[in-house]
Amino acid sequence: xxxxxxxxxxxxxxxxxxAGGLRDTGFQEISLMSxxxxxxxxxxxxxxxxxxxxxTFFGMLTGLLAGFLLAAxxxxxxxxxxxxxxxxxxxxxxxxxxxxGILFAVLATLFGFLVSARLPALRxxxxxxxxxxxxxxxxxxxxxxxxAERARxxxxxxxxxxxxxxxYLGKKSHEQ
Amino acid sequence: MxxxxxxxxxxxxxxxxxxxxxxxxxxxxxxxxxxxxxxxxFFLPWYYQLRTGVGLAGMNQPNVWGSYLANFVxxxxxxxxxxxxxxxxxxxxxxxxxxxxRSAEAMTLFALIIASxxxxxxxxxxxxxxxxxxxxxxxxLWPNFRSPLLFDVMAITAYLTGSSVFLYVGAIxxxxxxxxxxCGWRKNLYTLLSLGWRGTDMEWHRLGVAYTFLAVLxxxxxxSVHSVVSWDxxxxxxxxxxxxxxxxxxxxxxxxxxxxxxxTMMFLLRKYFSLESYITTTHFNNLGKLLLLLSLxxxxxxxxxxxxxxxxxxxxxxETLNYKLFGYYAxxxxxxxxxxxxxxxxxxxxxVRTSLITMLIISVLINIGMYIxxxxxxxxxxxxxxxxxxxxxxxxxxxxxxxxxxxxxxxICFFLVFVKIVPSVSMYEVxxxxxxxxxxx
Numbered sequence: 001x002x003x004x005x006x007x008x009x010x011x012x013x014x015x016x017x018x019a020g021g022l023r024d025t026g027f028q029e030i031s032l033m034s035x036x037x038x039x040x041x042x043x044x045x046x047x048x049x050x051x052x053x054x055x056t057f058f059g060m061l062t063g064l065l066a067g068f069l070l071a072a073x074x075x076x077x078x079x080x081x082x083x084x085x086x087x088x089x090x091x092x093x094x095x096x097x098x099x100x101g102i103l104f105a106v107l108a109t110l111f112g113f114l115v116s117a118r119l120p121a122l123r124x125x126x127x128x129x130x131x132x133x134x135x136x137x138x139x140x141x142x143x144x145x146x147x148a149e150r151a152r153x154x155x156x157x158x159x160x161x162x163x164x165x166x167x168y169l170g171k172k173s174h175e176q
Numbered sequence: 177m178x179x180x181x182x183x184x185x186x187x188x189x190x191x192x193x194x195x196x197x198x199x200x201x202x203x204x205x206x207x208x209x210x211x212x213x214x215x216x217x218f219f220l221p222w223y224y225q226l227r228t229g230v231g232l233a234g235m236n237q238p239n240v241w242g243s244y245l246a247n248f249v250x251x252x253x254x255x256x257x258x259x260x261x262x263x264x265x266x267x268x269x270x271x272x273x274x275x276x277x278r279s280a281e282a283m284t285l286f287a288l289i290i291a292s293x294x295x296x297x298x299x300x301x302x303x304x305x306x307x308x309x310x311x312x313x314x315x316x317l318w319p320n321f322r323s324p325l326l327f328d329v330m331a332i333t334a335y336l337t338g339s340s341v342f343l344y345v346g347a348i349x350x351x352x353x354x355x356x357x358x359c360g361w362r363k364n365l366y367t368l369l370s371l372g373w374r375g376t377d378m379e380w381h382r383l384g385v386a387y388t389f390l391a392v393l394x395x396x397x398x399x400s401v402h403s404v405v406s407w408d409x410x411x412x413x414x415x416x417x418x419x420x421x422x423x424x425x426x427x428x429x430x431x432x433x434x435x436x437x438x439x440t441m442m443f444l445l446r447k448y449f450s451l452e453s454y455i456t457t458t459h460f461n462n463l464g465k466l467l468l469l470l471s472l473x474x475x476x477x478x479x480x481x482x483x484x485x486x487x488x489x490x491x492x493x494x495e496t497l498n499y500k501l502f503g504y505y506a507x508x509x510x511x512x513x514x515x516x517x518x519x520x521x522x523x524x525x526x527x528v529r530t531s532l533i534t535m536l537i538i539s540v541l542i543n544i545g546m547y548i549x550x551x552x553x554x555x556x557x558x559x560x561x562x563x564x565x566x567x568x569x570x571x572x573x574x575x576x577x578x579x580x581x582x583x584x585x586x587x588i589c590f591f592l593v594f595v596k597i598v599p600s601v602s603m604y605e606v607x608x609x610x611x612x613x614x615x616x617x
């Protein structure tokens with residue numbers, strides 16, 4: 001029966017050691033919870049990549065285009081020739097394009113962040129308030145009793161202060 | 177100097193959550209006073225002007241722009257350093273940024289809101305504000321996107337949105353930390369704001385990536401905003417305003433006044449929320465160095481502006497310049513030079529930079545000087561246009577002075593509410609600067 005184990009540590013390097021041990025033993029769904037971003041987590045749990053940069057890039061492109069089309073399009077909807085100047089002047093419209101480009105890029109980055117970090121959390125997920133203060137937590141999904149026992153041994157060996165067995169809440173949001 | 181003991185991780189949470197939940201009578205007194213002043217000196221005079229007409233202000237031919245626009249430029253300028261400085265220091269990975277950036281970003285947000293309000297006041301018939309927005313209407317008329325005023329609308333909208341997103345994304349982990357410590361309506365509020373943040377390695381990674389991207393986007397945006405504001409003036413052909421140097425001149429001035437604003441705010445936060453362990457003399461020392469650099473840059477660009485006018489050989493430019501330096505507004509001009517270029521030179525001495533009260537005084541004087549600068553840009557130029565029979569003098573009326581004072585009170589009001597809702601010091605980033613519990617002792 002699947003279960004989740006939560007190990008709490010008072011030192012970051014103990015938590016990292018436990019995470020490394022679990023990963024080496026073949027556990028796939030491991031989350032490391034900490035009060036600050038942890039340095040060295042990538043060496044232990046592998047390098048992470050995210051799609052946020054693509055959101056930013058395409059947001060910027062869409063914004064640049066939308067800004068220019070807004071200025072140029074509205075100028076052609078109501079033609080107002082002024083002193084022989086062009087109906088669609090490039091330099092001023094580039095300013096509009098630039099501002100709307102950044103606006104869209106910011107909003108797309110926010111959207112990309114929320115999507116890739118799976119926020120807002122739409123279903124219940126395990127967490128512990130101590131990891132927002134001064135503790136470091138390891139949350140690992142175990143598929144069987146034997147797995148849970150192996151994980152418990154590794155977590156305790158790394159120096160966990162406390163270990164909790166939690167109800168399995170479905171497929172966890174563990175992404176690499 | 178007394179060396180303060182560094183707090184532990186748990187103390188950081190205790191200290192910062194305390195600033196949110198423990199509210200003394202002094203806070204309510206300050207908030208009540210600020211609210212009352214903003215109603216009496218900002219909203220009531222504005223309402224009076226809406227009812228009576230914009231003629232209540234001292235603006236008239238040739239000075240069709242007056243203190244309302246000076247207020248607008250001043251608040252936009254003050255908004256500048258917060259998010260910009262935070263973004264620059266994030267990218268350069270300066271550790272001293274961590275304790276101060278949250279409040280600085282809030283300053284940006286509220287200063288932008290006040291700046292927009294000042295623009296509505298200047299419009300006179302504020303109920304036609306939507307005419308500046310591009311939306312389909314029955315007259316089939318669209319805003320003129322060739323106008324720098326429309327550049328303003330787009331730039332300020334983008335900057336306000338960008339600053340809000342930057343502030344919010346950076347605060348999500350702190351909202352989660354507060355969520356677990358409070359109860360009642362606060363619990364619901366922070367549960368909503370924290371979006372279910374758990375602080376997993378994946379979430380921290382995504383936050384780091386998104387935050388860096390936002391910082392990179394914010395920097396050119398902030399520079400563009402004040403450049404665009406400068407073009408409101410520089411794209412006219414009024415002598416004294418028609419200078420190509422105006423964009424960097426405005427940007428430097430904005431960062432200068434914004435940094436001085438941060439110093440003032442840091443002083444008050446440190447004093448009234450007992451945050452001595454977090455906002456240290458190192459912060460004031462570093463901000464003092466930055467202010468010194470900016471004062472020299474500001475003085476250089478001012479001299480450049482004067483020399484450009486002087487060497488232009490244009491009689492109109494030279495007349496405007498003479499008027500600025502030796503005319504009716506000369507005492508204001510030399511006062512500005514004293515406050516923004518001479519007094520800040522004292523910051524070269526470390527003792528001045530680390531004396532908090534001196535830093536407070538210098539920062540306030542710089543912002544007084546910067547307000548004068550914004551007023552002078554408009555008054556000295558519009559008062560001396562090409563034709564001598566079209567010359568005039570502008571003096572702000574009581575309504576205009578009152579609205580400026582009221583806008584300061586309104587800003588204080590916003591800020592006082594902010595410090596009770598958003599942790600004013602970033603907990604997780606301050607923890608990064610502390611002795612991490614990552615080595616067994």
